Amino acid sequence: MTSGASERKAAMGHLSRRTLMRGAGAAALGGAAALALPGRAGADIASSAVRLGIDYSWGRPRPSAIVAAGYTFVCRYLSWDDTGKNLTRSEADRLRAVGLDIVSNWEYRANEALDGYSKGVSNATEAHRQAIACGMPASRPIYFSVDFDASSGQQAAINSYFDGVASVIGRGRTGAYGGYGPIDRLFDAGKITWGWQTYAWSNGRWDSRAELRQVKNGIKVDGEDCDRNEAHATDFGQWGGGPTGTASVYGVLDDGRLTYTPIDAATGDRGNVRVSTAALGFTPVAMATLNFNTLLITSTGGQLYRVDVITNRESLRYERPVHLGGGWTHRLLAYDGSGHLYGISGSGRLHRYTITATKPGAGNITDYKIIEESGFTLKTLTATGPDWLLGTTSGGALLSYKISGPGSWKRHELRSSTWQVFDHLLSPGGGVYFGHRPEGSMFRYVDANPYDGNGKDLTGNGVVDERGWTQTLLSAQPNSVH
Structure with missing residues (x-):
């Protein structure tokens, strides 16, 4: 998931979707529109109003170049990493200055959702702190990564992890990133309100409830390695570029x-x-x-x-x-x-x-x-x-x-x-x-x-x-x- 990060991730001892899926083609695009989630105003999900965005980690494409390439939002990372992967306040301010929206995502170890409730608590506490420091309004959601091909047998631990996340930021602000399987199971279990699904491990299937879709890896924007995303909802957890709703x-x-x-x-x-x-x-x-x-x-x-x-x-x-x-x-x-x-x-x-x-x-x-x-x-x-x-x-x-x-x-x-x-x-x-x-x-x-x-x-x-x-x-x- 973290663009340009496969070598770093290997050094950290875990293997992510980015390492496994590099070089894969763009996803097959599903045509079904997701349903508006009850209790969330403005969740007007319509495939006819798709917005394009990118996510990236250590690379830093210029905000003006992102806009010039036709993108209107970026998904940026929060984590325990201290090598330059994380979103900073100065970067957020530069993105907002050109009208780009920002989506907040926590990603550190690819499979840390298997560590259960207490890990969800500690990660959500730090994710909220970092996001607020970057200027995110306290009411906005944060996505938490399940960045591996999670099986149904691992879902109980993953559900517990997201219970821990929700205990800190509230279920209404809790989102997940992952392939079709974990996203579908988390929605079915009522553990998340927001979904960001990657084409990796999804075999061409899309959960219509996911507001965001990651559809291609390894694209270049301003010479930097990025992933391409689509927003299939009016409200997909974005903040910063301008008021919506x-x-x-x-x-x-x-x-x-x-x-x-x-x-x-x-x-x-x-x-x-x-x-x-x-x-x-x-x-x-x-x-x-x-x-x-x-x-x-x-x-x-x-x-x-x-x-x-x-x-x-x-x-x-x-x-x-x-x-x-x-x-x-x-x-x-x-x-x-x-x-x-x-x-x-x-x-x-x-x-x-x-x-x-x-x-x-x-x-x-x-x-x-x-x-x-x-x-x-x-x-x-x-x-x-x-x-x-x-x-x-x-x-x-x-x-x-x-x-x-x-x-x-x-x-x-x-x-x-x-x-x-x-x-x-x-x-x-x-x-x-x-x-x-x-x-x-x-x-x-x-x-x-x-x-x-x-x-x-x-x-x-x-x-x-x-x-x-x-x-x-x-x-x-x-x-x-x-």
Whole structure:
């Protein structure tokens, strides 16, 4: 799998697909389109929209040459290797600067998936650390290599390995690279959510659930040894080149009716607005979107309600709001998409709760913590990722916060002025920010790295609409954009 690495791998005492398959021709291309996986927005898999990419290890083709050769993404490696194989932050920044997407893959020993659960834990822990250091958003998946002709008799150990991986990064972020057999068996067993299948050991068969296909080895790009890949899904785990996905924005009108608005993250184009016929029945104060069909909304009386959306496709309908309890005097709410709900009340007190269910009852909102007694005197609030908050002040500053725990947080000033014009700020992930103005306009911004504490890579990307956004509350589904 690691391009140009057969001699190094032999020296390391293991034999990979690259060593065995060098010189083999391109794979037979399967025509079946994969099915969208439930629970993963944007997994619109269609063979008619195939994108081409490459993977490489020690070679370093110039990013501009990769683009000139017609490729739009690269698959790059994380590992325990210290000889120059791994992706670095500077390389990731160069790739992103020319618009290339990046896919993260862990590969060290070809057969280390046979080492079971504990190896999966240690590899996933290090893979996540390295990927985040390179700028990968914490919500993106990582593929882990099964880089040998794995038999069905070895599958139990491989399944255990991927259980270990999932215990660290979550099943929804766990992917595998390998031939048809292990990819098919891992999907069937529910051990992975993402698949990158190589033509090696596959005998012309393709698992339609795999988002990525490695179709040829030993190609040259900018004089460097690479492998050719195809993406058979809109979302194949990529990050960095530009935002992808659909921002799902919920809102509340002044008469209590709910709205749903999809916005294309790549273009900023708005889809049709859906408006409910039913009103909430209470006066809302703050709102947070938990997932594609679950909202939390507080009332003027300090009551917390859960709103379960039935459909937002052709129309917007929801169940009668579920009362979860009183004492919720927060004027701002934000959910980080990874289990933490944040609220601001009083003179800037920041609260944090842990959400333990996709449809939480009162007993699923636990582990209440006061992060800071005062000082978070923000005008707007949203979450950009796990324990990362973004807000504006009445003085116009745009601030980013990394929250580590009670009394432990770091503040970054991305802009010192001009952001006071927005009365709502929302982020669907992927470094995309939407700013709403009181007169009804909506503006779009993209932060190339929302976790670097630096606003130099934050750019304005135009207006979504100059008017028409008359909602009194707005909130975006987290992790719907990457």
